[in-house]
Amino acid sequence: MSLDIVLITGMSGSGKSVALHALEDAGYYCVDNLPPELLTAFVALQKQQNASHVAIAMDVRSGVSLPLVPQQLDSLRREGVVLRSLFLDSTTDALVHRYSETRRRHPLSRQDPLTDLPEQQRALVQSIELERELLADLRDGADVIDTSIIRPAQLQSYIKALIAAPQSALTLVFQSFAFKRGVPLDADFVFDVRMLPNPHYVPALRALTGRDVQVIDWLRSHDDVARMYGDIEQFLGRWLDALAHDHRSYVTVAIGCTGGQHRSVFLVEQLARGFGDRWAALKRHRELDAT
Incomplete structure (x- = not known):
């Protein structure tokens, strides 16, 4: 049985945790925030253990090692790994609103959790736009899901439909x-x-x-x-x-x-x-x- 891997990447606050939970419910072994340097070794271990369905989440916290990922994915596909890449995206306005509601700090921000202060909101927007630049190569070639105005239940439904779809060239x-x-x-x-x-x-x-x-x-x-x-x-x-x-x-x-x-x-x-x-x-x- 071939190894089926779903890679989940995307903007911070776009719903990666929701997507990972949907895959876990579908029977996938899930790993969150795996460093890219460990991807090849991790896949090799899963093959040794005869794993069949694995989901991996990566995000901007991986920092300078992110550029390694596209080449690693190509190499894994050549080895016969069935690999699907999902990228969750949202508009900047939607992400700012979510950070405002949760008072969480963006991974690239050195500011305190967002308040109503204009300078902190500007810093958050700058962090989001920098994240878009850093993740651009991962977005290319992935199936992009816009989570700006959909509910978590919709996202879970979309994820499950994608993984249930028969494999084809397109x-x-x-x-x-x-x-x-x-x-x-x-x-x-x-x-x-x-x-x-x-x-x-x-x-x-x-x-x-x-x-x-x-x-x-x-x-x-x-x-x-x-x-x-x-x-x-x-x-x-x-x-x-x-x-x-x-x-x-x-x-x-x-x-x-x-x-x-x-x-x-x-x-x-x-x-x-x-x-x-x-x-x-x-x-x-x-x-x-x-x-």
């Missing part, structure tokens, strides 16, 4: 969202479908979603919706092979409408079904999953 994540709540940070491609006919203005459909048959039938009756689906399908069909050949493991396709309830949900459902025959395809509905 995993597609189709995500619906509401523009009024911001564009997801984890999106590789963003399609704006707000110009399509909106079921929100049909009283009988307003309380439903793009997964309900009444809304599906209504949207399918409009030629513009079919054209939009065809255009997105054609674009992705043209470029996914190139992305897979470029050794991309994950591609997140975000479909946005005004409220994230009808049009974007419908298209995500249809696209995931259409591409699921060839690629591992996952669905996320940011606004619906939050209810």
Whole structure:
């Protein structure tokens, strides 16, 4: 049995502990804050012990040794280790808010826990931006999950769906969202479908979603919706092979409408079904999953 490793990295305060707990619940042996210098030896030990599922969390506290990680990951993959890398991200505003609530100190900050003093808030923002720079190489090539406005239960659900997905050259994540709540940070491609006919203005459909048959039938009756689906399908069909050949493991396709309830949900459902025959395809509905 091959060794399956999930590496969790990301911004401090973005939910790495929540993700690690989700993997522990799924039966993974979990290690938090493993120094990169010990990664190769740790994996070798797990192989000797015939371990099958291991999750490792690393963060900016590893400091100067972080640049070692991408090369180590490539080496482990060449040895046959099934390795998936997850990067948790959040907007700076969301991270500042979380530090304000918890009064914790950022790992790169020399200041006391955040108070309302403007100079301390500026120092926190500077620490967050420095952390982004230090983690940039780890973010590249990882599956990025934007945790800015999702609940811990949503994050746990997303993590479990990712690890349950069948292994393939490329995993597609189709995500619906509401523009009024911001564009997801984890999106590789963003399609704006707000110009399509909106079921929100049909009283009988307003309380439903793009997964309900009444809304599906209504949207399918409009030629513009079919054209939009065809255009997105054609674009992705043209470029996914190139992305897979470029050794991309994950591609997140975000479909946005005004409220994230009808049009974007419908298209995500249809696209995931259409591409699921060839690629591992996952669905996320940011606004619906939050209810």
